[in-house]
Each structure stands twice: as structure tokens, then as C-alpha cells.
Amino acid sequence: MEFRRHFTTKEWLILQASPIWVGFLVAAADGHADPKEIDENLRQTIRAATFSTGFTKEVFEDHVYMHLNDDDALSAVVETLDPLEGLKAVSILLGKIPASEAENFKDTLRNMAFKIALVSDGIDKNEEAAIKLIDLILDGQFNLPFYY
Incomplete structure (x- = not known):
């Protein structure tokens, strides 16, 4: 609980939702x-919580806990x-923690x-574009135009 105290409940839920959004953007890109892809998203989420x-x-541990306990708060966000x-x-919320974290x-x-x-027959051009978009957003460059 070292880092959670730096965030409001809603902010913490937004952070927990990030793997779902990443998975959606990539999986829906094609x-x-x-x-x-859905299975891999779950596998990667559990892997991140574990390792x-x-x-x-x-x-990621809180994300998994919320899912295992059918907590509606994460789904609502x-x-x-x-x-x-x-x-x-x-991307903005990550400014509240040390840069290395x-x-x-x-x-x-x-x-x-x-x-x-x-995991799904390799990376196609739409998935590649989604990954690039995710990179830009996470790096705080979300005002730049980006086209699929």
C-alpha cells in the first residue's frame, strides 16, 4: 500500500483499468x-501481478483482486x-510517482x-498502429495527431 496512498480512490481505479484499455485497443485494432488476445491480456495481467x-x-495485484471479488467499481471506471x-x-497520474516506477x-x-x-497470427498494421498510439499516450504526447 505504499503507492496507493498517493492517489484518490477513483485515480487508483483508473490506474487499475489501464491493462483492460491496453488490451481493448490492441485486440479491437483489427x-x-x-x-x-483476451486470454493473453488476462495472462499478462496475472504475470504482472505476480512478477x-x-x-x-x-x-496489478489490486486489479486482479478486484476481478476475483467481482468488484463493480473497476468495471464502472x-x-x-x-x-x-x-x-x-x-499518463498524467503517473506524474505522482517516481519516474523509475x-x-x-x-x-x-x-x-x-x-x-x-x-498471440493472434502476428502483429498486423492496425495492431502496430494501436501499439504506437499507446506508446504516444503513455509518453504524454496525446495532443499529437495520430492516424490509423
Whole structure:
């Protein structure tokens, strides 16, 4: 609970929603969410909760806990915010923690995006564009024009 205290309840839920938004953006980039991609998103989320450290571990552990306990608060945040807007909020919120922790979290999300895209017959141009968009947003460059 070291990092959670730096955020409001809603902010913490937004951070927890980030793997869902990353998974959605990549899986939907080619027009349909392949079950393999959905499974990989879950696998990567559990992996991050298990093997990460610091802030990343704390966020992902809480994310998994919320799912296991059917907590509606996380679902409400996911459904309220558009994935792009949600990731923009995540990018801003990461400014509240040390840069090294923020970079580790962003790297985990980037790795998730890549692994999700890779699992379904390789990475197509739309998934590649989605991954680039996720990178831009996480790096705080969300006012730049980006085209699929």
C-alpha cells in the first residue's frame, strides 16, 4: 500500500483499468477481439501481478483482486472512460510517482500490448498502429495527431 496512498480512490481505479484499455485497443485494432488476445491480456495481467515490483505490482495485484471479488467499481471506471481518455489520465497520474516506477509501469503496459498483438497470427498494421498510439499516450504526447 505504499503507492496507493498517493492517489484518490477513483485515480487508483483508473490506474487499475489501464491493462483492460491496453488490451481493448490492441485486440479491437483489427476489427475483432480474438479470444486468444483476451486470454493473453488476462495472462499478462496475472504475470504482472505476480512478477512485477513496486508500483506496478501494487496496481496489478489490486486489479486482479478486484476481478476475483467481482468488484463493480473497476468495471464502472472502464465503462465510463473511453480507452484513449483513460490512458491519457493514466499518463498524467503517473506524474505522482517516481519516474523509475512510472517507466516500469509504462514498460509493463507496452509489453502487454505487444504480447497481446503477437498471440493472434502476428502483429498486423492496425495492431502496430494501436501499439504506437499507446506508446504516444503513455509518453504524454496525446495532443499529437495520430492516424490509423
